[in-house]
Amino acid sequence: MDLHEITRKYFRISLKGNEAVSVKINNVPYEVMGLNDGGIGIKLTSEDILVSVGDEFPLExxxxxxxxxxxxxxxxxxxAGAEEFLCGIEFLNLDTGTKKKLLEFLESCREKIFKED
Structure with a gap:
């Protein structure tokens, strides 16, 4: 496998169980699994699979x-296991203020992960 095939474009933070970040799609909350400055990963169940790759929708x-x-x-x-799926969602319209807040949050998470004790 070529190294370029596995290099991520964005640094992703695992957020399972983190209350600081949440997402709603069509006013339905979903469990956030990961976040980066390009998008968010959520957990879906087989009942949630009403979306397809390429679908666009509003989210909070x-x-x-x-x-x-x-x-x-x-x-x-x-x-992602029996009856569970991971769904990657790309952000399409981040304004400057939101992007700044997102980057600050991600940097804070990085510092906690990589801080030396």
Whole structure:
């Protein structure tokens, strides 16, 4: 496997169980699995699979005290166990303020992950 095939474009933070970030699609909350400055990963069940790769839809992203309405695009849906799936959603219309808040949050998470004790 070529190294370029596995290099990620964005640094992703695992957020399973983290209350600081939440997402709603069609006013339905979904469990956030990961976040980066390009998109979000959520957990779906087999009942949730009403979307396909390439679908676009509005979503509400909450990071700490900031709530933002965005447009998202499904970029992948992958099996993640029995009756569970991971869905990668790309952010399509991040404004400057939202992008800045997102980058600050991600940097704060990185510092916690990589800090030396």
């Amino acid at each position: 992203l909450k990071i700490e005290d900031m709530m933002q309405s965005l447009q998202g695009k499904v970029v992948h849906i992958s099996p």
